[in-house]
Amino acid sequence: MSHFGRTGPPDISDTYSLLVLNITFRTTADDLFPLFDKYGNVVDIFIPRDRRTGESRGFAFVRYKYADEAQKAVDRLDGRVVDGREMAVQFAKYGPNAERIHQGRIIEKVSGVKGSSRSRSPRRYRDDYHRDREYRRSRSRSVDRYERDRYRRRERDSSYRSRSRSISPDYDRDRCRGRDKKHQRRSPSYDSASPARRSPSPHKIESPRRSLSPKKGTPDRHIPNERSPSPRSRSPPVRAMDSRSPSPRADEE
DNA sequence: GTTGAGCGTT
Numbered sequence: 001m002s003h004f005g006r007t008g009p010p011d012i013s014d015t016y017s018l019l020v021l022n023i024t025f026r027t028t029a030d031d032l033f034p035l036f037d038k039y040g041n042v043v044d045i046f047i048p049r050d051r052r053t054g055e056s057r058g059f060a061f062v063r064y065k066y067a068d069e070a071q072k073a074v075d076r077l078d079g080r081v082v083d084g085r086e087m088a089v090q091f092a093k094y095g096p097n098a099e100r101i102h103q104g105r106i107i108e109k110v111s112g113v114k115g116s117s118r119s120r121s122p123r124r125y126r127d128d129y130h131r132d133r134e135y136r137r138s139r140s141r142s143v144d145r146y147e148r149d150r151y152r153r154r155e156r157d158s159s160y161r162s163r164s165r166s167i168s169p170d171y172d173r174d175r176c177r178g179r180d181k182k183h184q185r186r187s188p189s190y191d192s193a194s195p196a197r198r199s200p201s202p203h204k205i206e207s208p209r210r211s212l213s214p215k216k217g218t219p220d221r222h223i224p225n226e227r228s229p230s231p232r233s234r235s236p237p238v239r240a241m242d243s244r245s246p247s248p249r250a251d252e253e
Numbered sequence: 254g255t256t257g258a259g260c261g262t263t
Contacts, residue, residue, distance in 0.1 A: 017260090019260055019261090022257075049262090057261095058257060059258095059261090092261085093260065096261045
């Protein structure tokens with residue numbers, strides 16, 4: 001049976017922890033178990049997951065019983081392609097409680113010691129937890145995308161100025177127009193998210209509460225439909241387009 | 254459905 005990660009840490013004082021990075025987001029402990037078990041006795045495998053989405057973060061922890069097995073696993077599984085991705089296997093530098101570990105083995109206990117290598121205390125779980133997650137996620141998913149987009153736009157602008165007009169702008173515009181004239185949308189995110197709530201301040205990265213309640217972001221789409229069980233006696237034939245115009249006009253086009 | 258630097262939980 002492989003119930004790694006389901007329960008708490010069994011025992012890490014007598015095991016060697018390996019950090020597996022660069023694994024796919026769909027790789028589970030059950031997938032890593034046969035790979036690591038071939039090179040030694042795997043005591044436990046744990047894959048940190050996001051508490052919001054519940055998906056893997058892209059790395060896992062594999063605990064071996066002996067150091068030689070762990071070393072062998074590192075030497076053999078480091079760079080191994082799993083699920084189409086190269087995973088990096090190395091010894092863990094920090095323990096679950098920020099204790100310093102050498103070669104996957106804990107050399108310094110955290111019992112009674114406050115402010116370890118990373119100054120992490122088990123008492124501040126919630127705030128630092130979410131903050132840490134948000135912080136580390138921003139640089140991997142959002143920031144990177146933003147920077148990439150900005151860089152791309154800048155590059156395009158640079159090309160636009162340098163080459164005056166050669167291929168880029170006209171081609172892009174033509175392609176967009178030739179593709180679909182009526183379905184022209186500036187951004188695919190604004191269309192579904194909130195067109196009236198888009199903030200003109202790009203310096204603000206993002207609001208954390210946006211992920212907390214995504215349903216409340218667009219309540220006017222489903223609420224009025226379900227909250228009005230009898231629209232015939234309450235509201236007149238509502239037209240989607242003229243819902244905001246108080247003056248009904250006969251001319252349509 | 255997506256993403257890619259890093260160090261962990263019943």
